[in-house]
Amino acid sequence: MIPKKLHGQILASTKRDLQDEELSREALERVIASYPERMPLHQRHDLSRDTIGSIENLRVEADPEALGHYVIKGDIEIKDGALDPDLSGFSISFLEKIQSNAESPLHYVFLPYPLYRDSELVQSFLDDDESVYVGKFVKKQVDPLLIGLIGTGIALALGPEWDIQYRQRVRPAILKVISWLPTLAQRNASADLAQHVIGKRGEEVQLILIPERGAEESCLSPERVERVMGSAKRFLDEDEKSQMVGVRRIKFLWDPASSAYKLAHVEYLDGSDCYHA
Structure with a gap:
């Protein structure tokens, strides 16, 4: 079985989110600093379930679609057949x-x-x-x-x-x-x-x-x-x-x-x- 690789996935942003909150660029940098270089990926933040893959190469980049905003991007590897088809995206x-x-x-x-x-x-x-x-x-x-x-x-x-x-x-x-x-x-x-x-x-x-x-x-x-x-x-x-x-x-x-x-x-x-x- 060949894992699926997704490069440059957006995981967080400085734009206002659905919880009516905004993260600063500094907050994004702190998040990355707290993470290991490579870490397991949990589905829907549920620690009781098996992981579905891993995330690595986390970095903060300018948001190309929103001037003055920044995003966290990461490269994701998904185990074959592990991804929930109803999952619309990834977050931190x-x-x-x-x-x-x-x-x-x-x-x-x-x-x-x-x-x-x-x-x-x-x-x-x-x-x-x-x-x-x-x-x-x-x-x-x-x-x-x-x-x-x-x-x-x-x-x-x-x-x-x-x-x-x-x-x-x-x-x-x-x-x-x-x-x-x-x-x-x-x-x-x-x-x-x-x-x-x-x-x-x-x-x-x-x-x-x-x-x-x-x-x-x-x-x-x-x-x-x-x-x-x-x-x-x-x-x-x-x-x-x-x-x-x-x-x-x-x-x-x-x-x-x-x-x-x-x-x-x-x-x-x-x-x-x-x-x-």
């Missing part, structure tokens, strides 16, 4: 800071559109704790379900006593961020959880836990997050490629049948990825 997602009340915050919340435009909601998170980072989870698609991201600012080393360190340092931070889930639920929003661990090459590996929608508090309990830490350690210990090239992100998806998380997807530092679910 990224995280951006709104406000923080600490230099090295312990607790993070990234709000989806339009919640990040609610200044009272943003302030309520900042008032709730003295070490909070509030940001935007920008996805240039109006999702039927609003999904944000919560997480801690602690990177856990998965050494011999990782479980002790988890219970002493990470667990209290997990309890704080999951306490925000009811606030999001009141606004018809959900959230995935991000927790970082140290990989075999000394890199920070982002673990993403994707809970069952409507049961986030149960799925993201500290005990279940600890079990995922154990699963991540076993994977990193046993996966040869992780030790050779390093890992950027591992996603775990809640499985209602087994009432547990299963390893769903791995993104390596060389831009390759592997779907397990």
Whole structure:
């Protein structure tokens, strides 16, 4: 099977979009700087599904059709037969800071559109704790379900006593961020959880836990997050490629049948990825 290659696809623009927002050229440059050279492509920003290809060679160029505006372009490779025929185009997602009340915050919340435009909601998170980072989870698609991201600012080393360190340092931070889930639920929003661990090459590996929608508090309990830490350690210990090239992100998806998380997807530092679910 031969993958389909699409060169120079527009992924973002400084023009006003359907969410009535505008990105500056500087914002586009920041987005590119935050991305790896090559990364997997998700369909409709859904982290629970298999990727459909990859994006590389991201760059900012002048918009030839709108004087004074700029676009992000990228070269896309689509796996054979993976593209949804109803998909009309591609867009980016990224995280951006709104406000923080600490230099090295312990607790993070990234709000989806339009919640990040609610200044009272943003302030309520900042008032709730003295070490909070509030940001935007920008996805240039109006999702039927609003999904944000919560997480801690602690990177856990998965050494011999990782479980002790988890219970002493990470667990209290997990309890704080999951306490925000009811606030999001009141606004018809959900959230995935991000927790970082140290990989075999000394890199920070982002673990993403994707809970069952409507049961986030149960799925993201500290005990279940600890079990995922154990699963991540076993994977990193046993996966040869992780030790050779390093890992950027591992996603775990809640499985209602087994009432547990299963390893769903791995993104390596060389831009390759592997779907397990």
